[in-house]
Amino acid sequence: MLDVIGLRSQEDLVSYLPSEVRFNGRLRLENGKSEYEIIDYFKHLADENANGYATFLGAGVYNHYRPVLVDTVVSRGEFLTSYTPYPAEISQGTLTSIFEFQTMVCQLTGMEVANASMYDGSSAVPEAAMMAVRITRRDKILIARSVHPEYGQVLRTYTQHQGIPVEEIKYSKNGRVDLDDLKSKLSEGVAAIIVQTPNFFGILEQLDEISSLAKSKGALLIVVFTEAVALGLIEPPRQADIVAGELQSFAISPSYGGPYAGIIATHEKYMRQLPGRLVGETTDAHGGRAFCLTLATREQHIRREKATSNICTNQALLALMATVFMTIYGKQGLRELAEQNLSKAHYLAAKLPLRFDAPFFNEFVARTNGRSPEQINAALLEHKIIGGLPLGRFYPELDGCMLLCATEMSRRETMDTVAQAFKGGRA
Amino acid sequence: MINKVSKHIVQNEPLIFERTSPGKRGYQLPELDVPPVDPVQALGAKNVRSEIEDFPEVSEFEVLRHFSRLSTWNYAIDLGLYPLGSCTMKYNPRVNEVVARTEGLAWAHPYQPEHLSQGAMQVIAALEHALGEITGMDAVTLQPAAGAHGEFTGILMIRALLESRGGARSKILVPDSAHGTNPATAMMVGYSVENIKSNDRGVVDLEVLARAVTDDVAALMITNPNTVGVFEENIRKICGILHDKGALVYMDGANMNALVGVARPGDFGVDVMHLNLHKTFSTPHGGGGPGAGAVAVAQVLTPFLPGPRLRRAANGWTWNYDCPQSIGRVRAFYGNFGVLIRALAYILAHGGNGLRQATLDALLNANYLRTLLEPHYQIAYEAPSMHECVFSDDRQAKKGVRTGDIAKRLIDYGFHPYTVSFPLIVRGALMIEPTETESKLELDQFAGAMISIAKEVEDNPELVLKAPHSTRTPRVDEVTAARKPVVRWRPAAAASQAAD
Numbered sequence: 061m062l063d064v065i066g067l068r069s070q071e072d073l074v075s076y077l078p079s080e081v082r083f084n085g086r087l088r089l090e091n092g093k094s095e096y097e098i099i100d101y102f103k104h105l106a107d108e109n110a111n112g113y114a115t116f117l118g119a120g121v122y123n124h125y126r127p128v129l130v131d132t133v134v135s136r137g138e139f140l141t142s143y144t145p146y147p148a149e150i151s152q153g154t155l156t157s158i159f160e161f162q163t164m165v166c167q168l169t170g171m172e173v174a175n176a177s178m179y180d181g182s183s184a185v186p187e188a189a190m191m192a193v194r195i196t197r198r199d200k201i202l203i204a205r206s207v208h209p210e211y212g213q214v215l216r217t218y219t220q221h222q223g224i225p226v227e228e229i230k231y232s233k234n235g236r237v238d239l240d241d242l243k244s245k246l247s248e249g250v251a252a253i254i255v256q257t258p259n260f261f262g263i264l265e266q267l268d269e270i271s272s273l274a275k276s277k278g279a280l281l282i283v284v285f286t287e288a289v290a291l292g293l294i295e296p297p298r299q300a301d302i303v304a305g306e307l308q309s310f311a312i313s314p315s316y317g318g319p320y321a322g323i324i325a326t327h328e329k330y331m332r333q334l335p336g337r338l339v340g341e342t343t344d345a346h347g348g349r350a351f352c353l354t355l356a357t358r359e360q361h362i363r364r365e366k367a368t369s370n371i372c373t374n375q376a377l378l379a380l381m382a383t384v385f386m387t388i389y390g391k392q393g394l395r396e397l398a399e400q401n402l403s404k405a406h407y408l409a410a411k412l413p414l415r416f417d418a419p420f421f422n423e424f425v426a427r428t429n430g431r432s433p434e435q436i437n438a439a440l441l442e443h444k445i446i447g448g449l450p451l452g453r454f455y456p457e458l459d460g461c462m463l464l465c466a467t468e469m470s471r472r473e474t475m476d477t478v479a480q481a482f483k484g485g486r487a
Numbered sequence: 488m489i490n491k492v493s494k495h496i497v498q499n500e501p502l503i504f505e506r507t508s509p510g511k512r513g514y515q516l517p518e519l520d521v522p523p524v525d526p527v528q529a530l531g532a533k534n535v536r537s538e539i540e541d542f543p544e545v546s547e548f549e550v551l552r553h554f555s556r557l558s559t560w561n562y563a564i565d566l567g568l569y570p571l572g573s574c575t576m577k578y579n580p581r582v583n584e585v586v587a588r589t590e591g592l593a594w595a596h597p598y599q600p601e602h603l604s605q606g607a608m609q610v611i612a613a614l615e616h617a618l619g620e621i622t623g624m625d626a627v628t629l630q631p632a633a634g635a636h637g638e639f640t641g642i643l644m645i646r647a648l649l650e651s652r653g654g655a656r657s658k659i660l661v662p663d664s665a666h667g668t669n670p671a672t673a674m675m676v677g678y679s680v681e682n683i684k685s686n687d688r689g690v691v692d693l694e695v696l697a698r699a700v701t702d703d704v705a706a707l708m709i710t711n712p713n714t715v716g717v718f719e720e721n722i723r724k725i726c727g728i729l730h731d732k733g734a735l736v737y738m739d740g741a742n743m744n745a746l747v748g749v750a751r752p753g754d755f756g757v758d759v760m761h762l763n764l765h766k767t768f769s770t771p772h773g774g775g776g777p778g779a780g781a782v783a784v785a786q787v788l789t790p791f792l793p794g795p796r797l798r799r800a801a802n803g804w805t806w807n808y809d810c811p812q813s814i815g816r817v818r819a820f821y822g823n824f825g826v827l828i829r830a831l832a833y834i835l836a837h838g839g840n841g842l843r844q845a846t847l848d849a850l851l852n853a854n855y856l857r858t859l860l861e862p863h864y865q866i867a868y869e870a871p872s873m874h875e876c877v878f879s880d881d882r883q884a885k886k887g888v889r890t891g892d893i894a895k896r897l898i899d900y901g902f903h904p905y906t907v908s909f910p911l912i913v914r915g916a917l918m919i920e921p922t923e924t925e926s927k928l929e930l931d932q933f934a935g936a937m938i939s940i941a942k943e944v945e946d947n948p949e950l951v952l953k954a955p956h957s958t959r960t961p962r963v964d965e966v967t968a969a970r971k972p973v974v975r976w977r978p979a980a981a982a983s984q985a986a987d
Contacts, residue, residue, distance in 0.1 A: 061855045061927060073850040074749050076871055078720055083751045087839030088620055095582045098832050105606035106591030110599050117596045120819060127514065129551055131588075134773075137565030138558035141579050144775040145561075147904050148963035149895070149955050153561035154774035157554065160503050163975040167539050173974050177776070179632035182819035210819040217793070217815035221646060221655075221677030264534050293526055295536045315587075316607040317597035317820025318632065319777035331972060337775065341976075342968035345961040354968040360635070360671035361909075365680045370671035373633040373765065377773025387503055387550050391542040393514040399526060400519055406529060407521035419530045437600070449598050472520040 114474045115446040116408075118423045118465025119260070120181070120208045120286040121317070122309045124397075125469060130311040130384045134377055144337070144376070148352040149344075154376065155351035158339040161383040168288070168386075169303045170296030171325035176337040177379040178322030178371065181286055181306025182211045185254060186218030187335045187369055188304040188324055192252035192280045194333050194368070195301075199224050200250045202242070206231045206259035207284055209454040215254070229253070235261045235416030235425065239269055246277050254304075256284035257297060261416055261463065262405070262423025264294060271299035288382075289401055289467075290421045292394030302326045311385035312378050321378035332358060335369030397468060404466040404475070411479035415461050423465040425451065425458065431484060433462040439481045445474060447481070497959045500556040503543045504976050513547035541978055560959060561774070562903045568929050572875045572906035572918025573666070573714055575744045575766035580836065583770070583829035592828060597820040601805055608804035611797055611821065614781075614831045618762060621834075621842070622740075623753025624783035629822040630793045634741060636817060637761030637780025638672040638708070640793060643814040644759060644784065645706045645735045646676055647791040651812070656705035656734070662691055664715060664910040669708045669739060678705060685912055689715040689868035691725055700732045710739040711752070714910040714918070715868055716853065716875035718745075726756030735759065743767045744922065745850065745874035748843025752783075759784045768830035779826040793817050848923035849874045852930060856921055859934040863941040867913040874922075880915030883941070886948045890915040893940055895962065896954035900936035 067073065074082065093101070115123050134140060138153060145151030145158075158176045165174035178184040189201045201219065203212055205228050216226055227245055232238040237255055246253070253274050257265040267283065274281045283300035285291065288309040297303055308320040324334060331338075332355065340354030360367040389397055401422040415425040426448065428436055433450035440447040452459035466475060526535045545553070562569070569576035587593065595607050615627040631637040642659065649655050659673035662683045670680040683699055686692035690713065700707075707729050712718045719725060726736045738752050738760035744767045746752070752760050764770050765778035772778075784792065794810035806821075837845060850873055857866065857876035864878040880890040894904030894917075906918035921930060943950050955961065 061851055065851075065854050065858045067854075070847040070851055073847060073854060077718060077750060078723070080723055081718075081720070081750050081755045083623070083749055083754060087748055087842060089617055089834065089839035089842070092838030092841040093835045095836075098582055098835050099586060101835060102586040102589045102592065102610075102828065102832070105609055106589045108606035108609070109591040109595050110603035111591035113599075113603070115596055115599070117598050119598055121596055121598070123594075123596070129513075129547065132551065133554040133558075135584065136555065136558045138561040138563045139554075139774055140584075140771045141564040142561045142774045143564075143569065143571055143574055143576060143772045143903075147562075147894070147898065148965070149958045149960050150562040150898055150903065151560075151774075152960050153557040153559065156500075156502070156557050156560070158774075159974075159976065163504065164542065166975050167542050179636060179777075179823075180818055183632065183636070183817070208819065210816060213816045214818055217643070217817055218675070220815070221643075222675065223677070264530060291536075292539070293535060294530065295534050313588075313593040313825070314596045315593050316595040316604070316824040317822065318818075319779075319823035319825050331974070338972070338974055340968040341973040342964045344963050348960070350960050350963045352963045352965050352968050354965070354972055354974070357969070360667040362667070363671075364667045365670035365674045367667070367671040367674075370635040370639060370668050370675055371633070372635045372666075372668050373763075373772075373778040374776040375632075376775030376777075377771070378777055380774065384550065384554060387543045387545065387553070388513045388547065390507075390512060390514070390544045391539055392510075392512055392544065393516070394539065394542070396516055397514075399523070400516060402526060402529060403519055403521050403524040406524045419534060421530075441600070441603075446596070446599050446603070468516060475521075 110446060113444045113446050116448050116464045116466065116478060117446055119449045119463055121314045122287055122465065123314065123467055123469050124289065124309050126311040126313065127385065127388045129388060130381050133384045134381055139380060140377065145353060148350060152351060155339050157380055157383055159341065159351050161379050162339060164383060164386045165323050165325055168291045168296065169325045170298040171303055172328045173331045174323055174325035175334050176339055177374040177376060178324060178336055179375060180318060180320040180322045182214040184304035184322035184324050185211045185284055186215045188282045188302045189215060189219065189252055189254065191302060191333045191335065192282060193224055195330055196251040196280060198249050198251040201226045201252055201254065202229050202245055202250055203254040204229045204237045204256065206235065206237060206261060207254060207256040208260050208286055211284065234418040235263045236265055236418055237270060242273055246273060246279065248277055250277060250279040252280040252282045254282045254284060258287055258290050258421040258423065261425045262420040263416060263418045267297055267299045287421065289398050292398035293402065294421065307382040310382035312381055319375055319378055321375040321382055333368060334358065336371050336374055400468040404468065404470045408464065408466045408475040408478060412482050422467060423463060425461050425463055428460055428462060436481050440478060443477050445477060447478065497559055498556040500553060502976055503545065503553055504541055506549060506553060507544045509544055511544045511546050513545055513550050567901055568921060568925050568933050569903045570905045570919045570921050570933065572920040573741050575920060575922055577769055577922040578924035579769055579771040580833065583832040586832050587825050587828045602803065605803050607824065608797060610828055610831055612804060614827050617834045618781050618783055621747055622760060622783040623751030625786040626789045626792060627781055627783045628792045629781050629827055630817055631780035631782055632818055632823050633776065633778040634761055634763040634780045635668040635672060637782045638668055638739065639675055640782045640817050641737050641759040641761055642672055642676045644788050644791040645737065647812065647814050648788055649705055657703045659705055660699055660707045662709060664713050664912045665708060665710060666739060666741060688870050689717050690719050693721055693724060696725060697728050700728055700734060702732065704732065704734045706735040706737050708737045708739060710742060712742045712745045712873040715877045715913065716872045717868060717870040718873055722755050741766060742874060745846065747846045749846050753785065759788055764826055764830040769833045770826045770829040777823050777826055779823040779830065845923045852921040852923060852925055856919060856930055856934055860937055863938050864917065867916065875918060875920035877913055878917040879913050880917060883944045884915055886944050888944045888948050888951050890917050892951050892954065893917065896940050896951045897936060898955040899957045902933055902936060
């Protein structure tokens with residue numbers, strides 16, 4: 061090959077680079093390792109992590125069972141090792157599955173259109189907020205304190221230089237959006253109100269009341285979800301103008317925080333303001349049904365500085381995992397799965413002192429009465445149980461409370477052990 | 488004539504919603520070991536939904552069949568050369584998939600106690616260190632989820648630094664050859680964008696740049712090697728021009744596959760850059776994601792990195808949330824950790840010398856293709872190519888055949904198209920990046936296909952204009968898709984109503 065090019069050695073390929081630019085040292089990295097050594101390396105690291113623990117952590121990342129077929133499908137090289145499906149003629153597999161994904165997200169959320177995915181739920185929130193600002197031509201955003209606190213932080217990072225002030229809405233003593241506080245902060249300048257249901261405390265928000273308040277001032281309602289399994293059972297947020305959510309619950313492993321799959325769904329009238337990729341149905345030259353990426357004039361590679369977002373790479377393979385998960389569980393299964401989650405969480409909650417009194421799905425806030433959340437968690441670790449999330453870290457006013465989550469993976473005996481630990485008795 | 492592809496069996500397959508029959512199920516939940524709770528009682532009747540209308544109902548085997556059949560309609564790097572320029576479609580080693588699924592790592596919850604997360608934190612620490620070494624930069628954040636997200640992070644940091652020095656300034660300069668994400672990112676950080684015209688060699692013109700760098704310029708976003716595959720040989724001077732005016736240099740690292748082990752942005756004056764781990768570091772593209780957009784910075788920018796930051800404490804690694812000058816979080820938790828594992832595995836497999844050799848091989852492959860194709864296609868710029876080569880369709884356009892048509896015809900020869908019509912500064916661009924993982928055999932076949940198409944353009948342009956001819960799906964009507972968007976399935980009755 062060098063002969064063909066007319067070079068003597070591969071070094072000649074870089075010899076023309078200015079000498080003050082060339083790196084003449086050696087990268088201070090270890091020598092290459094064999095496959096066996098690499099597997100071994102990560103096994104050792106995994107051993108330094110929790111391994112084989114039961115867990116009651118939720119808080120935006122949920123421990124659900126992943127059906128085997130999900131991995132089988134996404135391990136197929138045709139899905140795993142393809143690029144963004146630009147040339148439709150040889151990308152119908154990915155395009156078709158994304159079209160199914162968009163449809164299922166609509167069916168779940170009660171919306172009319174959904175995009176092909178965002179990085180995660182947290183970044184979907186500011187993208188939804190920016191969308192609301194474009195639609196309403198207003199600038200202010202109200203976000204409930206009961207939305208995942210890290211989502212709120214991401215919203216502030218995104219909006220800080222875009223002239224979008226963000227204000228927080230308190231929660232009431234039952235853990236839901238404080239409607240009076242919302243009323244007092246709502247004005248004609250508000251582009252959108254952001255609430256989450258089930259909220260960070262696991263509680264269902266009163267969307268009807270919040271929605272009519274929003275409408276009375278012409279603000280949009282953005283509804284966030286982090287626990288997608290809830291949508292198998294609870295009324296979809298039809299009152300929303302935009303839904304921004306996280307699908308990690310659908311067969312995506314917790315993986316220490318990512319990669320996950322965010323979504324934005326909305327009404328048809330706002331479709332052209334959506335960020336990210338969209339797949340549309342069309343026909344091929346023989347008149348057959350075909351799919352392709354569409355409405356690209358919203359996107360950065362066409363519109364550059366006038367695009368709806370700078371997003372390019374998204375979370376396609378994770379969206380496929382969620383699609384396979386939704387297909388496996390289907391109409392009946394997602395309901396049954398959600399009901400199991402509800403039953404397990406209520407079983408555990410009935411044994412613990414609760415901080416809030418409002419309907420909840422599979423997460424709830426418990427008081428730790430006298431002992432600290434950390435003490436209880438330390439006691440549980442001895443049983444190879446990771447307890448709940450101490451809330452003082454995000455909510456100083458909830459110091460001495462912890463957020464617990466039970467899923468279909470939580471066993472009755474393990475939950476009994478947790479209840480024992482709360483009582484301070486020998487678990 | 489077409490030696491790589493031939494007809495094979497492809498299954499037809501309806502949408503999953505059209506496969507559904509009521510009552511079918513593909514799941515099995517364990518028996519409930521606690522008393523069942525009545526949803527209406529627990530949540531209130533108005534909070535409980537009716538059934539999810541038209542949601543799939545299929546058996547387990549049907550799920551597998553369905554998605555397996557769909558998969559056969561995709562092209563993939565596993566099937567052949569994928570020469571998308573600027574996308575770095577290289578082999579995705581399968582050991583990376585195995586280690587990313589290691590139980591204690593894949594099922595680690597981001598909020599589990601730190602002393603039970605030391606393994607995960609070491610993955611992050613090790614990758615931050617390796618990428619710092621590779622880029623010659625002082626610190627790395629792995630929080631951003633993709634390249635564009637990394638750009639956003641980097642420009643936010645530049646803004647924060649300038650604000651701390653007295654003023655954010657108002658403008659970002661972007662060469663006209665840049666990726667679309669660059670100007671879109673600048674806008675999201677509250678900057679206006681000024682395009683810098685490239686010169687006739689395809690690189691930044693120093694005089695034009697010097698005139699553009701005024702006191703209100705915050706930074707230049709530059710891709711190096713740039714999108715025509717040419718190294719910005721004046722990069723040190725470019726950095727000097729910006730720095731002299733108190734502005735910074737952001738490097739889009741999409742093309743870092745050309746530089747690893749050969750040149751380090753930190754050494755040539757770049758202040759902040761992102762790396763696409765799903766390009767240079769071989770994590771699979773997955774049909775459009777996930778990626779990871781590590782951002783590396785010079786010392787002066789480290790106080791502004793997104794929090795939390797990993798820190799070494801006496802008894803192990805810990806997350807430091809006390810970052811008073813930080814730009815804030817750009818996403819929840821710590822980043823696309825599963826992607827980070829794969830990138831680290833790639834680096835471990837190669838080692839320092841292996842990474843450098845991979846770069847030289849990528850350059851060799853690109854230049855080999857360039858040499859084979861130059862007699863048949865118009866090279867865009869005479870400057871030496873690095874990891875990709877860019878041609879224009881000038882010669883073929885005379886016969887009415889454009890780059891998009893050639894790309895479609897390439898499909899008939901069993902290859903994925905190159906990047907079409909980008910960069911915008913090249914008329915009718917063909918942007919070709921083979922990467923280091925292609926064999927000479929595959930490169931020869933690809934060049935053979937391209938040369939054959941060039942001849943077809945001369946002899947029978949219609950053949951090319953109507954391509955592809957061999958695919959299950961012929962050319963797709965993208966215009967109607969955009970004009971009358973149908974972006975979800977509806978049952979036949981509802982769909983016909985909607986059309987009325």
